[in-house]
Amino acid sequence: MRFEEFSFGSIRIDGTTYNYDVVIDRGKVGKRKKKRSRKFRQAFGHTPLSIEEKIPWKCRRLVIGTGTGALPVMTDVKKEAKRRGVQLLVMPTSEAIRTLSEEPDETNAILHLTC
Numbered sequence: 001m002r003f004e005e006f007s008f009g010s011i012r013i014d015g016t017t018y019n020y021d022v023v024i025d026r027g028k029v030g031k032r033k034k035k036r037s038r039k040f041r042q043a044f045g046h047t048p049l050s051i052e053e054k055i056p057w058k059c060r061r062l063v064i065g066t067g068t069g070a071l072p073v074m075t076d077v078k079k080e081a082k083r084r085g086v087q088l089l090v091m092p093t094s095e096a097i098r099t100l101s102e103e104p105d106e107t108n109a110i111l112h113l114t115c
Helices: 035-044 075-084 093-102
Strands: 003-007 010-013 016-018 022-025 028-031 061-066 087-091 107-112
Touching: 003 093, 010 022, 016 028, 061 093, 075 087, 087 093, 093 107
Parallel strands: 061 087, 061 107
Antiparallel strands: 003 010, 010 016, 022 028, 022 107
C-alpha cells in the first residue's frame, strides 16, 4: 500500500484520492462510517471513535490517525483492543501514515483526515 499524498481533508492511497475518513482493513480501503458514534458528539465536541462503529479488529495492530490530534478515541475502544490482544496506536494522522508505511504487516487503520 502506497501513501502518496496527505493534506487536510484528503489522502491519496495507491493512486486513488479519498476526501473522507478512511478505514484500512487487511489492505482494503473503505469509508469510515461514523453514524453510530454521532450520539456521543455532544459529550466530546467532536464525533469520537466509539465501539459502536465497525472497527477492523482482524489484525495484530490497529493504528488510529486522529487528524491533527482532535479525534477522540473512547475508552471502550481502548478496552476492547486490550481484550482482543490488539496493539492500539493512537497518533496524529501524519504520524499514522508514516507508521503504516514503515510497518504495514498485520496492521489495520482508521484515519481521520481533518482537525
